[in-house]
Amino acid sequence: MGSARLDINLNAIAENWRALDGKTGTGTETAAVVKADAYGLGSGPVARHLAAAGVRTFFVAVAEEGAAVRAAVGPGPAIGIFSGHMAGDTDLIAAHDLTPMLNSPAQMDRHLSALPGAAFGIQLDSGMNRLGMEPAEWEAVKARALEAKPWLVMSHLACADDPDHPQNAQQLAAFRGMTDGLGLRRSLSATGGILLGPDYHFDVTRPGVGLYGGLPFATALPVVQLTLPVVQCRDLLPGEPVGYSATWVAPRPSRIATVAAGYADGLLRSLSGKATLFAKGTPCPLAGRVSMDLLTIDISDLDEDPETLEILGPYQGIDALADAAGTIGYEILTSLSARYDRRYGTA
Ligand SMILES: *Cc1c(COP(=O)(O)O)cnc(C)c1O
Numbered sequence: 344m345g346s347a348r349l350d351i352n353l354n355a356i357a358e359n360w361r362a363l364d365g366k367t368g369t370g371t372e373t374a375a376v377v378k379a380d381a382y383g384l385g386s387g388p389v390a391r392h393l394a395a396a397g398v399r400t401f402f403v404a405v406a407e408e409g410a411a412v413r414a415a416v417g418p419g420p421a422i423g424i425f426s427g428h429m430a431g432d433t434d435l436i437a438a439h440d441l442t443p444m445l446n447s448p449a450q451m452d453r454h455l456s457a458l459p460g461a462a463f464g465i466q467l468d469s470g471m472n473r474l475g476m477e478p479a480e481w482e483a484v485k486a487r488a489l490e491a492k493p494w495l496v497m498s499h500l501a502c503a504d505d506p507d508h509p510q511n512a513q514q515l516a517a518f519r520g521m522t523d524g525l526g527l528r529r530s531l532s533a534t535g536g537i538l539l540g541p542d543y544h545f546d547v548t549r550p551g552v553g554l555y556g557g558l559p560f561a562t563a564l565p566v567v568q569l570t571l572p573v574v575q576c577r578d579l580l581p582g583e584p585v586g587y588s589a590t591w592v593a594p595r596p597s598r599i600a601t602v603a604a605g606y607a608d609g610l611l612r613s614l615s616g617k618a619t620l621f622a623k624g625t626p627c628p629l630a631g632r633v634s635m636d637l638l639t640i641d642i643s644d645l646d647e648d649p650e651t652l653e654i655l656g657p658y659q660g661i662d663a664l665a666d667a668a669g670t671i672g673y674e675i676l677t678s679l680s681a682r683y684d685r686r687y688g689t690a
Contacts, residue, residue, distance in 0.1 A: 347571045347604040348651075349683035351384050352690060355564040357396040359554045362562070366537050367544045374400035376533065376551030377412055378425070383609075383679040384555060384567070387415040388687050393554075394420055402549055406435040406443070413439040423464055423495070425474065428454040437461065442494055446474050448484045455491060464495040469517040469531075470510060471501040481521055489525065495547060496527045503535025503543075504559045511539060535559045557672035558662045567676070569655035569683070571602040571620070571638070576648045585639050586631030590616060597643045600627075602652050605636045609678030610654065611668045618667050620652040621659060627652060 364373035375398045381389035386408065390401055394416040401416070402423040403409045409422045416422075421442055427450045428436060428443040436443060437458055444466040445451045454463050465488055468475035475498060476484070498518045502508035518531050529545040534553035536543040538560070553560030556567065579585070579593040602620070606612040610633055618629040620640050630641045640652055655664060661672040668675070 345572065345603060346682055346684050347569060347602075347608065347680075349679060349685045350568040350570070351388075351685060351687050352564075352566050352568075353388065353392040353687055354689045355556065355566045356384075356389060356554050357392060359556065359560065359563045359566070360393060360396060360398065360550070362564075363534070363537055363548070363550045363553050363560065367548055368541065370546070371544045372400060372547045374398065374402055374423075374530075374547055374549050375554060376402045376549050378402065378404040378408060378551070379677050380408075382551060382555045382557075382673065382676040384676065385685065385687070386412055390415045392689075400547065405429075406432040406439075406441055409441040410435055410439040413441070421462075421494070423497075425466070427466065427474075428457070428463070433457040444495075444497060445476075445488075447476060448480050451484055451488065455487075462494045463491070464497060465493050467496060467498045467518065467521050469498040469500075469514040469521070471499055471514070473501075474499070478517070478521055485525075489527075493527060495530055496522055496525075497530040497547075497549070499533065500531065500536050500539075500543075503533065503539060506539055511536075511543075515542060552673055552676075555676055556661060557676065565657065565660050567655050567661065567679070568653065568657075569604075569679070570651045570653050571604045572651050573600045573649055574603050574637070576600045576642065584631075587634060588632060591631035591639075591641075595643070597630075597641060598645075598648075599630055600640045600642045600649065600652065602638050602640060603636065604654075604680070604683075605634045605638060607635045608680035608682055609675070610638065611670065611674075611678065613668045613670070614664075618654065618664070619659065620654050621656070622649040622652055624658055626658075 377386045400421045424443045427446040442462045444464040466475035502510040530547035532543045534550040556563045556565045579597045585591045612633045615632040661675045665672045
């Protein structure tokens with residue numbers, strides 16, 4: 344095999360969804376966020392499997408993603424669009440029965456005039472200042488919105504991965520201030536907010552990264568395994584350099600394995616000199632720079648040449664690799680290459 348193999352465990356995703364669902368009361372529905380192609384893992388297979396596991400509501404970032412999810416899950420589940428009703432989206436929204444989360448009075452005008460009677464939700468800004476209506480905007484359109492019966496009113500927490508951050512309570516109070524007493528279904532929390540406790544749960548939660556095995560859901564089951572084929576191995580004398588810019592020099596008689604994946608496959612160049620790969624559990628350090636399609640690995644301590652080396656899996660999860668790259672698990676996942684040989688398993 345010439346390309347690296349990415350194993351995606353769909354049952355682990357479903358188990359993570361069940362575990363997050365179990366953290367909230369029976370009155371709280373747990374949706375699933377499958378934006379960015381389900382965080383790089385494939386929104387079609389992931390959404391189909393989650394729908395079979397009982398997910399009734401999906402969220403994506405843009406309407407085009409929603410159309411793909413609708414094709415995968417068929418009629419029935421609700422599909423919310425975080426970016427709302429953008430100019431030019433009307434036909435997609437209508438054709439695929441998507442539910443835009445309206446972010447501004449202008450989006451509300453657009454939606455109610457283009458598709459009167461069609462489902463919509465409202466996104467409010469409770470302090471992140473990224474998406475959603477400001478309190479004064481909401482006040483101005485609230486009566487008209489309520490008359491049209493929103494499906495859901497939501498907001499998003501900026502600091503939920505840090506339970507001690509004072510902005511969590513501030514955003515909770517702001518959200519309550521904008522929505523208490525209106526009789527609307529409400530949603531505030533993604534993965535991090537679920538872990539903040541019941542005050543944050545409301546009627547619907549919207550986990551993403553926790554489904555895919557990432558922090559802040561520390562007890563998530565790992566979902567991905569990435570196995571890189573060895574193209575060739577060679578012996579080096581002490582003092583011989585490896586790779587671009589000769590940043591690694593053999594400190595002893597060394598053996599180097601070259602494996603088939605690089606920064607074009609989402610193995611970020613910031614991993615240069617920092618990543619660790621594994622040969623059946625034995626750690627082997629990356630030697631030198633990450634190339635576009637290749638990595639060079641110091642396998643001097645192995646008894647025999649490996650056929651493959653693992654960079655994601657039981658020995659190293661997405662957040663451990665993210666730490667080495669100076670990023671977050673989300674970016675490791677969403678960078679995973681389309682070039683990988685993807686296998687969906689239900690082990
Ligand atoms: C991405 C996103 C989520 C999911 O967040 P995670 O941290 O991955 O659980 C939920 N809601 C909104 C508005 C988002 O943008």
